[in-house]
Amino acid sequence: MKSAFHEKGQPKSRVQHYGRTAVVATVSAVLGTTSLLAVPAANAAVPTFPDNVVVFPDRDFVTIEGYQDYVGQTATVEVRRPGVGIVGSAKSVVAAGDVAFEINHPGGVCWGAGTGLNVTPDILPGDNVSITFAGTEAGTTTVQDAFVTSDSTLEGNTLTVRGHVGSGVNTSQMEQRIVEPALKDTPVGRRDVRAAPGELAQEDGYQSRLQFGLDGPDTFTATYIFADRATAEIAGDAGGERAMSWQVEDADANRQGLTIAEFGELGGPGMGGCPNGPLQSGPAGPTSIIAAKVSGDVKVNWTPAQAVPGTPAITGYRVTAVAKTVSGSEQVESGVRISNPKASSTIIRGLKADEEYDVYVTSVSSVGETFPASHAIPAEDTDAPTVTATPNGGTFPTAQKVTLTASEAASDIYYTLDGTDPVSGGVNAPHALLYTDPIDVARTSTVTFAAIDPSGNVSENGNVTFTITDDPVPAAPVFTAAPKAGQGTAEVSWAAPDAGAPGLTIDGYSVQAYTADGVAFGAPRTVAGTVTTLVYDGLNGDTAYQFTVRATNINGTGPESAKSEPVTVQGALVANAGPDQTVARGTSATAVTLDGTGSTATGATYLWEQVLTGPTDPDKVTLDAGTTLKPTFSLPVYRTPMTNKPLTFKLTVTAGGSTRTDEVKVTPVPDRVTIGLAQWKTGDLRIGGTSNVVGGTITVRVGGPTGRILGTAPVTAAVAPETGGVYSLRLRNAAAGTTNPGSVWIESTVGGTAGPTTVANR
The missing domain is CATH 2.60.40.10 (Immunoglobulins)
Structure with missing residues (x-):
C-alpha cells in the first residue's frame, strides 16, 4: 500500500499549526506481517498503530497520538538519556481523539506536571521517550539522529537542503520536508514539498529526491527542482526545514517512533508557566535542613542535593545566617561557602548568643544558585537522641551489613569495633569512626555506637555483638x-x-x-x-x-x-471461565465459544451472563446455551456506537447451596483502516484509503465519529503487488455539498476506525 505521505491528499493524521508554518505529525504505524526495519539502537517497544509517540527534539515537544483504550487514564511520559537517567517527565490524562495529549505545547501540559521534575529537558538524539500506564510501558520512541544543518540554498529553480544523519538511522525511513501553506496557491497545489530516498521523483510542480553522503559521511542532501522560479522562492523563504525519520514502517506505510527535527526552532519552555531548560534553571536545593543553636554558633545539617539529570553538576553550597534584627534597612549576615558537593553540615561561628537568626542554604553550580534558598530557623534542643542497629546482633554464617539509625535527623553517629566508647566529653573520641554507610561486619565483632544531635546532645552508648561463623549458606531463591x-x-x-x-x-x-x-x-x-x-x-x-x-x-x-x-x-466448588480470548472481527458475524470446562462438573449448575455497562450497552451480545459449560455467541459486524472494548462474561457455578463466580474477557480485534485521500471541490468529494481486510464495508461520516453518514464503499482487493484492500467513495453534484465538509471519520464493518482527517480543497 502506498504511504499517505506520498498521496496528493492530506496525510493520515491531523495537521498541527505552529505559527507561520505548519508541522505535519504522522499517524502511527502498526507492526504488520511483512519484515520491519528498525533503528539498531532502539531496544524498547516502539508504539503500534494507532498509537504513536512523536518527538520534536528542537522544541523539546512531544505529541502522544492514539491510546484511545486508555481514555480518562493518567499516563506518564519520561525522557531517558542512556548513561544519565530520566532528564524529563510529565503526567497527563488521555483525552478522546487522535491527539491524546501534548507536552510543552499550548493546550498541553508542561514538563514536570504531576512528577515534580520541574525542568524542560533538552531532548537529544539517542534519548528514549516512553509512555507508561500504572508502571506498564505502552511504547517508546528513540529520538533519531537526523536533522537539517543549514538554511536551504536556491540556485535558479533548484533548492537544496543539507543535513546530518547518524550511523544508527535507517536512511530508507527518512524524509525531508519544507512546509509552507502558500505553496497551495502554486503549481504544487499542497502545503508542503517532500524529498524521499531514491531516484528523482516527479510531483506536481516540482521534482525531488533525498541522497546520502554527497557532502561527506553522515550527511544528507535534499534536492528540489521547481517548475518555476516563483514557487522555488516561496519554498526557499519558508524556513523551518525539517528532517523526519522513523523507527518502524509497516505494510500500510504507517510510520512509528517518529522524530521531526525542525531547523531553527528553539528549545526550552513551549508556553508560559512551563519550567526552564536544564541550563537556565538553578540547581536543586538541599533537603531536610536542620539548624541548631549551640552557644554563639549555629550548626546546620542537610541532606546533600541531587542534580537534575542533564543539568550542570552541583559544586558546593552557600550557608548563610541572617540576623532578624533590622538596623535602618540593614540586617547582619554571616555565612560560609563550601566547595564539597557531598557536604552535609557546617558551623557558622561568632554569632551573637542573644540574637535570633534565619538560616538559608543554597546549592551552587555553574548556572548559579538555588532560588529560592532553602530556609531553616535555629532552635534550642535539650533532648538526647537514641540509636538503633539493624540487625540487632546475633550469630550469622556470613558477613553482615549493619545499619545504624538515629532518632533525630542530622545527628552524627560514631562507632567503634573494639568495645571502646565512641563519644567522650560530648565529642567524638579520636579513634571513633563517623557512620556514613552500613557497616561491613566480616568477623565476630562488637559494634559500639552513640549519636550527637545538631544541638550537641549525646545519646547513651549502644552495642551489638555479631558472631560470624563464616559458613556460607545459599542465596535466596x-x-x-x-x-x-x-x-x-x-x-x-x-x-x-x-x-x-x-x-x-x-x-x-x-x-x-x-x-x-x-x-x-x-x-x-x-x-x-x-x-x-x-x-x-x-x-x-x-x-x-x-x-x-x-x-x-x-x-x-x-x-x-x-x-x-x-x-x-480453589475450594470444593470451582468456577473457571477459561482463559481470556482475542477474536478477529470478520466481514460477517463471527462465532465465539466460551469454555468453563475447568469448573466443578458433578452436581453443579451453570449460568453465563455478559457484564454490561448498562441497559443500553452498545456491545451487548446474545448468549446461546448460557446454562451449559460451553455457550456460544455471535460477534456482530461493527456498527456505531459499537466499540472494540473487551466483552466481559461472568460464569456462576452453583452446587450444594454454594456458589462461585469467575470472569473472562473476549477482546475483538478490528481491521486496520486509513484515510489516504480526502479532497473536495464544488460538486465533487473523494474519500479513499486502505484496510488490511478485504470484503468489509467502509462508512464515511462527517461531524464526528457518530455524525452524519456521507456514504459507504466496499473494500476490494488492492492491485498486485500491493496487499490488503482499498476503498473509494466519490460523491458528485448535490451529494458532494456546496461547502467543504471540513473533517471526515470512517468506520469499517470489520471494526476499524480512523479520523478525523481534514478534507483538502482542490
Missing part, C-alpha cells in the same frame, strides 16, 4: 512464575540460587505459605535439593496465599526469598 491454583493446592516454582561457595551444593528447600494478613500458615514444606517445584497441599479453599522459599546446604539454611505473587486457592 527467586520464583520463576506466579503460583498456580488448584483445589486446596498451589503449585510454586523457583530457580536454584547460588549454593553459597564453590564446592557446596544445595541439599533441599523449604517453602512457607502466608495468608493475606502476613501470618505464616502451618509449618514449611520441604523438597530435595534437585527439585525446584512444589505442590503445596492442605490449603484452605477460596483463600489467598503468598509463598516464600529458602535453600539449605551443609552449613545451614539461607535467607528467605521475597514473597511470591498472591494466588487464590
